[in-house]
Amino acid sequence: MWDMTPGALAGLGYPIVQHALANGLRVVSSPDHLAPSVAVNIWYDVGSRDEEEGRTGFAHLFEHVMFQGSAHVASGQHIGLLQAAGAVVNATTWFDRTNYFETLPTGGLDLALWLEADRMGTLLDALTQENLDNQREVVKEEKRQRYDNVPYGDVMELLNSLTFPPDHPYGHTTIGSMEDLNAATLDDVHSFFRRHYVPNNAVLSIVGDVEPEDAFEHADAYFGHLAPGSKPGKPDAQPLGPLSGLPRTEASGNVPADAVYFTWRLPAHGSRNLDALDLAFSILGHGQTSRLHKQLVRGNEHAEGSGASTMGLIGGNSFGFSYARARDGVSPEQLEQEMVEVIQQLLSDGPTEEELRRAKAQFERHWLHELARVDSRADALGEYATLHGDPHLINSRIAEITAIGDEEVRRVLEQCFRPDQRATLIYRQEG
Amino acid sequence: MREFLPRPSIAPAATWAFPAPRRARLSNDIELMIFDLPGQHVISGHLVLEVPLNSERRDIEGVATICARTLDEGTTRHNGEEFAELLETEGAGFGVDLSLSGAQIVLDVPASHLDRALELFADAVIEPSLADRDVNRHIQLRLAEIEQAQANPAQAASIAFRATVFEEARRAARMNGGEPETVRHVTPEEVAAFHHEHFGPAGATLILAGDFTADPMAIAERSLGSWRNDVQRQVTIEAPAPGTRRTLLIDRPGAVQADVRFGSFGIDRLDPRWAPISIASYAMGGAFLSRLNAVLREEKGYTYGVRMNFGPLRTGGSFAVQGSFRTEVLVDALATTRELITVDETPFTSQEVNDAVAFFTGVSPLRYATAEGVADQAATQVLAGLPDDYVDRSLALLRSVTPESATEAYRSIVHPDELTLVVVGDAERLAEPLRASGFTDLEVRPPTPNQTHT
Numbered sequence: 001m002w003d004m005t006p007g008a009l010a011g012l013g014y015p016i017v018q019h020a021l022a023n024g025l026r027v028v029s030s031p032d033h034l035a036p037s038v039a040v041n042i043w044y045d046v047g048s049r050d051e052e053e054g055r056t057g058f059a060h061l062f063e064h065v066m067f068q069g070s071a072h073v074a075s076g077q078h079i080g081l082l083q084a085a086g087a088v089v090n091a092t093t094w095f096d097r098t099n100y101f102e103t104l105p106t107g108g109l110d111l112a113l114w115l116e117a118d119r120m121g122t123l124l125d126a127l128t129q130e131n132l133d134n135q136r137e138v139v140k141e142e143k144r145q146r147y148d149n150v151p152y153g154d155v156m157e158l159l160n161s162l163t164f165p166p167d168h169p170y171g172h173t174t175i176g177s178m179e180d181l182n183a184a185t186l187d188d189v190h191s192f193f194r195r196h197y198v199p200n201n202a203v204l205s206i207v208g209d210v211e212p213e214d215a216f217e218h219a220d221a222y223f224g225h226l227a228p229g230s231k232p233g234k235p236d237a238q239p240l241g242p243l244s245g246l247p248r249t250e251a252s253g254n255v256p257a258d259a260v261y262f263t264w265r266l267p268a269h270g271s272r273n274l275d276a277l278d279l280a281f282s283i284l285g286h287g288q289t290s291r292l293h294k295q296l297v298r299g300n301e302h303a304e305g306s307g308a309s310t311m312g313l314i315g316g317n318s319f320g321f322s323y324a325r326a327r328d329g330v331s332p333e334q335l336e337q338e339m340v341e342v343i344q345q346l347l348s349d350g351p352t353e354e355e356l357r358r359a360k361a362q363f364e365r366h367w368l369h370e371l372a373r374v375d376s377r378a379d380a381l382g383e384y385a386t387l388h389g390d391p392h393l394i395n396s397r398i399a400e401i402t403a404i405g406d407e408e409v410r411r412v413l414e415q416c417f418r419p420d421q422r423a424t425l426i427y428r429q430e431g
Numbered sequence: 432m433r434e435f436l437p438r439p440s441i442a443p444a445a446t447w448a449f450p451a452p453r454r455a456r457l458s459n460d461i462e463l464m465i466f467d468l469p470g471q472h473v474i475s476g477h478l479v480l481e482v483p484l485n486s487e488r489r490d491i492e493g494v495a496t497i498c499a500r501t502l503d504e505g506t507t508r509h510n511g512e513e514f515a516e517l518l519e520t521e522g523a524g525f526g527v528d529l530s531l532s533g534a535q536i537v538l539d540v541p542a543s544h545l546d547r548a549l550e551l552f553a554d555a556v557i558e559p560s561l562a563d564r565d566v567n568r569h570i571q572l573r574l575a576e577i578e579q580a581q582a583n584p585a586q587a588a589s590i591a592f593r594a595t596v597f598e599e600a601r602r603a604a605r606m607n608g609g610e611p612e613t614v615r616h617v618t619p620e621e622v623a624a625f626h627h628e629h630f631g632p633a634g635a636t637l638i639l640a641g642d643f644t645a646d647p648m649a650i651a652e653r654s655l656g657s658w659r660n661d662v663q664r665q666v667t668i669e670a671p672a673p674g675t676r677r678t679l680l681i682d683r684p685g686a687v688q689a690d691v692r693f694g695s696f697g698i699d700r701l702d703p704r705w706a707p708i709s710i711a712s713y714a715m716g717g718a719f720l721s722r723l724n725a726v727l728r729e730e731k732g733y734t735y736g737v738r739m740n741f742g743p744l745r746t747g748g749s750f751a752v753q754g755s756f757r758t759e760v761l762v763d764a765l766a767t768t769r770e771l772i773t774v775d776e777t778p779f780t781s782q783e784v785n786d787a788v789a790f791f792t793g794v795s796p797l798r799y800a801t802a803e804g805v806a807d808q809a810a811t812q813v814l815a816g817l818p819d820d821y822v823d824r825s826l827a828l829l830r831s832v833t834p835e836s837a838t839e840a841y842r843s844i845v846h847p848d849e850l851t852l853v854v855v856g857d858a859e860r861l862a863e864p865l866r867a868s869g870f871t872d873l874e875v876r877p878p879t880p881n882q883t884h885t
Contacts, residue, residue, distance in 0.1 A: 034470050035800040036445035072435060076729050079719035084786035085441050086793005089719070105793045107442030114439050121435070137732030144688045145735045145755050151582045222436065256578035288503070288515040298504075298512070301568055304575040327571070354516065361522030365541055368473045372801050 012395045014371060016381065017212035019219075023228040024200025027219045028381045028391045029212035032374055038208035039374040040112040041101040042120075043382035045203075046196035048176065049095050049169030049235055049315050057139070057176020058184070058192050060093040064135040065189065066100060067091075071122035075131060078115050085111055088375070093174045096314050097386060103375040106209040110218060116204070117222040120197060124190055132189060136181055143175050151255040152427060159321070162247055162423040163263045169235040169315050198229030203385040207378040239316040240265055242421035252428040257304060257325040258332040260339060261425040264320035266416055269312030270388045276404050276412045277310055277320065282359040283351045284308040284343065285322055289358060292324060295342050302330045302338060314387045320417065332426045340419045347418060350410040363401050447796045449822035450805055452638075455648055457656040459632040464819075465647050466640035466805050474545050474641035475806035476538035478556060478655075479813045481634030484531050485602040485669035487625070491617045492602070493609020495629075497569045498622045499527035499534055502555040504565040511562075514555065523548040525555070529607050532668050532745040532814045539803070542644045546653075553654035561626060566619040573614050577606070581879040584683055584690040584855040585755065591876075592692035592853045595677045596749045603671035603744065631663030638809045641802040670746040671696075676851050680865060680875045682858035689761045689856030693768060694751025698844060699743045700815055706828035707840035708741060713790065714783035714837070715739045715772060716752060722771050723752065731767070733760045739772070745815055750845070758857055762864045765852075773847045778838040788829050795822065 017029045048059050069075040082089045087104035102112050147153040157173050164171040204223070206215040243265055267273045285292045285308025296303035308322035322343070326335045351359075371377045371394060385391040452464040487494050503518065503525045505511040518525055523540040536556055540548040580586040590606060597604040609617070637655060639647045673696035698704055716723040716739025723737045737754030752772065756764040799805050799822070812821050854861065858875050866873050 032470070035796045036447055037797045037800065072438065076720050076725065080786075083718050083720075083790050086444065086789050086791075088794055088797065103797050105441075105444040105796065107444055108793070110439035111441055114436065118435065134729070134732045138728055138735060141688070141733070141755075141757060142735040144757060149584055149686055149688045149755070151579070225434070254582065256582045257575065287519060289512060289519050294512060297572075298565075298568065301571070304572055325575075327575070354520065358516065358519045361520055362524075365473060365522045365524065365539065368541060369539075369803075372471060372473060372803075373797075374800065375797070 012398055014377065014395055016391050016395070018385070018391065019212075019216045021199065021220055021224050023224065023226055025219070025223050025226070026203045026385060027216055028203060028205045028385050029210070029215040030205070030207045030377060030381060031211050032207060033209050035374070036106050036209050037103055037374060038106045038109050038206060038210050039101065039103040039378035040109070040116065041099060041205045041207070041375070041378035041382050042116055043203045043386040044098045044100075044197060045201045045386050046098055046232070047094050047096040048172065048174040050196065050232070051172070051176070053167065054180055055184070055188065055192070056172045056180045058189070059098055060174050060176060061135065061139055061181060061184070061189070062193065062197075063091045063093045063098055064139055065127060065132065066119055066123065068131040068135060069126040070119040071125040072118050073115060073126070075126070078119065081115065082108070082112060087112065095170055095174060099379065099382060101375065101379065103208075109206070109210060110222075113218055113222040117226065120199065120202070120223070121226045123197065124193055127186070127189065129186055132186060136184070139181060140178060143178065147175060151253065152259065154251065155261060155425065155427065158249060158251055158425050159261060159263045159319070162249055162425060163243065163265055163319060164240070168240075170313060170317065194229065195232050199223060199226050200228040200231055203382050205378040205381040205385070207381065208374040235315060237268070237314070237316040239268065242416050243423050244421070246420065246422070246424065248424040248426070250426045250428065252430045254430050255427060256429070257327075258429055259323060259325045259427040260332050260336045261427065262322040262339065262422040263425075264417060264422055266310060266318040266320045268316055269314050269318055272400070272404070272408070273412045273415075274310065274312060274318055275401055276408045277417060279356060279359040279363070279401070279404060280346070280351065280409050280413050280417060281308045281310050281320055281322070282362065283355045284346055286359070286362065291342050291346060292322070292339065296324055296335070296338060300338070302327055302335055332428065336424060336426070343417070343419050347413050350413070351406055353406065356406055356409065360402055364398050367397055444792065449795070449799055449808070449820065452809065452819060457637070457652050459656055459658055461632045461655055461658070462636040463648065463651055464636060464638045464809055466638070466802070466809070467643065468640055468802050468805060469642050471641045471802040472542050473802060474540055474542050474639060474643070475802040476540070476549065476552070477638040477806050477810040478536045479636040479638065479810050480534045480536070480630060481665055482534045482629045483666055483668040484529065484607060486629050486666040487602070489613070491613055491621050492605060493573060493614035494617045494621050494625045495534065496529050496608040497566060497573060497614070497617050498561070498625050499529055499536070500569045501561050501565050501622065502527065502536065502559045505560040505562060506554045507558045507560060508554055509551070510560065514551065518548065518551050521548040521551070523551070525552065530814060531603055531607065535810050542641055545643070545647070546645060546650050549650055549654040553658070556630065557658050559626065561619065561623050563619040566622045570614060570617050573608055574611055576608070577611055577614070584686060584688070587681060587879060588690040588692045588753075588853050588855045591679060591681055591855070592694070592751060592851065593749070595674050595679065595851050595853065596694065596696055598672040598674045601671045602669055604674065628662060628664050629666070631660030632658045633660070633663050634665055636813045638806045638813070640806040640809070668745050671744060672747070676849060678852045678870045678873045679854070680858055680862055680873055681853070681855045682875060682878050683855050684857055684859065684878065686758065686855070686857045688755040688757050689854050689861060690755045691761070691765070692751045692753050692853040693765070693850050694749060695846070695850050697741055697743070697748035697750040699746050699748050700817065704840035704843065705743070706825065707832045707836040708844060709791070710784055710787040710829060710832045711779055711837040711841035712739050712741050712750065713787040714779050715841070718786065718790065723768065726767060726771060727754070727764055731760070733757065733764045743815070758860055761854070761856065761861060762868045766868060769847050772845060774838060774841060779834045779841070781834050784832055784834050784837055788832065791829050792826055795826065
């Protein structure tokens with residue numbers, strides 16, 4: 001499956017077969033018989049970027065509502081039945097998509113497909129005001145637990161607002177506004193489902209101990225009769241240029257250390273430029289040999305931690321982040337200045353050959369890890385089929401990253417990773 | 432148009448067994464366990480050292496953690512940053528994990544780079560520089576990490592819970608990485624002395640799992656086979672003992688939720704009740720539709736999720752119901768919890784037992800399908816003193832659990848009126864209602880102060 005000779009990185013060859021059902025549901029199969037397990041993973045092409053003004057948080061609310069039963073499944077029984085079949089079950093929501101997945105012993109494949117098809121086809125038959133109200137409360141608890149009651153919990157929301165205008169598809173977070181959720185009626189929720197949860201707006205990946213022809217036959221048996229909908233339009237994905245004018249904001253809270261965050265608008269995911277930038281962010285802030293760590297954590301010891309990464313998105317732009325948390329006695333302004341100097345240095349020197357090689361080697365291990373498990377491989381296939389139109393890309397990612405040269409990295413650094421193209425958030429300790 | 436098909440039944444699961452290791456000894460007696468796992472191109476390596484945390488001197492607890500974290504900051508062969516650069520160039524990841532019963536040094540690396548990466552790994556374990564500057568920095572970073580943990584209500588609750596549920600003189604009562612007052616007393620000299628006295632081949636096990644492209648035994652012998660330490664001291668693992676039951680409210684003014692730990696001293700995996708209590712705790716608070724989650728989340732919407740968790744140690748352990756609830760409903764959530772965890776009138780059912788057995792049986796092939804999953808479990812077994820076929824034996828024991836044995840084990844361990852309660856939340860809004868609801872021995876503690884570490 002994997003040719004280990006150096007320089008033969010194109011050799012990653014997981015088998016991938018695709019088939020579209022008559023109703024437009026795309027099915028991706030990747031057989032792997034090493035363990036008697038199968039991963040079932042559905043990507044719906046709907047995320048928080050598809051939400052309308054006044055209706056934020058809907059994509060994520062669905063991630064909850066989808067477990068509240070459907071025509072032939074009682075509330076909560078989706079997970080109940082699957083866990084009793086030995087499954088690991090979950091769902092997540094992101095800016096660009098929502099995914100639902102379960103991995104279980106092969107003998108439970110039919111059950112998993114039946115349950116997924118039942119809720120895709122008949123969720124609204126079972127969605128009551130009572131279910132909706134209950135899950136709205138659970139979502140509010142999720143927001144309290146993950147955002148409101150933890151140090152730095154509102155950073156993502158602040159960075160979103162700094163980087164994109166409020167009416168931009170990426171201008172709000174996936175958890176959304178609690179006011180919008182409170183205002184949501186059963187009708188609103190019904191129409192969101194009808195619009196986005198249709199077979200031709202989804203990709204079903206089946207990875208593991210099943211042959212492609214079986215996977216397609218079973219998928220057709222359970223999903224084939226579901227009626228397609230009209231393919232929903234996508235929000236405007238016109239790329240925005242880099243940030244200008246050095247936007248900044250301040251926040252304070254009961255946090256253990258002052259912190260500085262930078263954000264950038266980057267090119268969309270799926271572009272070679274973003275791949276090159278990803279290597280640059282890795283050189284700046286990933287791991288012990290990154291420039292920020294060497295300078296601020298290990299070198300002058302002004303930071304207790306630092307990092308940088310890209311967050312790939314497809315709607316015209318991606319995010320890039322960098323942060324550092326100040327040690328006692330170091331002001332955030334000083335730390336900010338030092339972070340700017342490190343970035344400026346990276347721009348003027350460009351990455352060294354060693355740095356680039358390390359960043360690529362770390363990407364390689366990360367990607368091999370990602371594909372090592374049937375569940376994360378199914379998720380990667382869903383991602384590349386849904387967002388980039390081609391699941392086979394998972395086999396060529398390492399080769400694509402390896403092919404990026406240092407001149408390219410220098411060029412994109414200068415294009416969109418300059419310190420004057422950043423926005424800044426200063427987070428201070430209260431009191 | 433076709434109709435919806437009836438709900439399909441589940442085909443019987445294929446037989447599955449945890450992979451068996453090849454065992455060998457290096458020339459210095461390090462035990463070697465090799466798992467050949469086709470298709471797993473990232474090798475997972477765990478070096479398990481018999482260094483229980485009670486090897487630390489009481490006044491400098493945290494020294495083991497600082498020592499382990501400084502290993503990859505440079506070696507006598509590869510100074511300072513050069514070491515990490517070489518390791519990362521191999522595409523390798525290096526990590527450490529310290530538990531009460533021993534230390535794990537972990538390597539992740541693509542198979543074709545194993546030889547060179549394991550050589551560097553061994554260098555860090557055997558001859559780290561442990562330079563003053565690096566040690567001092569890791570002490571400061573550990574102190575900052577404790578502040579971060581105390582600022583997080585869920586972590587603060589867990590820290591207070593272990594301090595109560597375990598007898599305070601035992602190591603288990605305190606954080607694995609040490610508490611501020613002892614971490615502050617760690618010095619570079621003590622770290623070097625700790626490494627010198629406790630890191631050595633005696634009692635060590637090297638676990639390597641993955642799809643090897645070259646003979647792993649030869650590679651292991653080359654990198655670690657010549658390690659000697661004539662002064663290595665081996666310390667017996669200390670058994671924890673139960674602490675004093677308490678009801679604690681740790682103030683977090685203005686908190687919108689209250690984080691709860693409600694539990695007591697527990698059992699270990701060698702206790703004959705381990706299989707039945709695993710089934711019972713899954714039914715009570717492990718499954719999505721567990722008794723606790725079905726009511727507190729799905730019916731009442733009080734929480735994003737609530738669990739009952741058993742944490743086994745080498746001997747003994749602890750268990751707790753844990754979750755965070757919005758402040759207004761905490762008292763009712765606790766009253767409901769107390770009712771639900773009392774099973775005198777509501778013994779576990781055969782449906783609950785069957786579902787739990789199916790779950791544990793079903794997730795095993797997936798959980799142990801990767802090099803990481805297998806090596807991690809093998810290391811856990813070494814540290815807990817369990818046999819190589821522990822997973823298979825334990826699944827067989829789970830299948831023999833009955834509703835009666837699950838209920839009996841549960842009732843012998845979980846005594847709802849004798850549990851320690853830790854709540855981290857807004858005392859002004861919670862203290863009186865908690866007392867009024869029957870927690871009359873409630874002790875309110877002020878917010879954990881922000882320790883300064885200059």
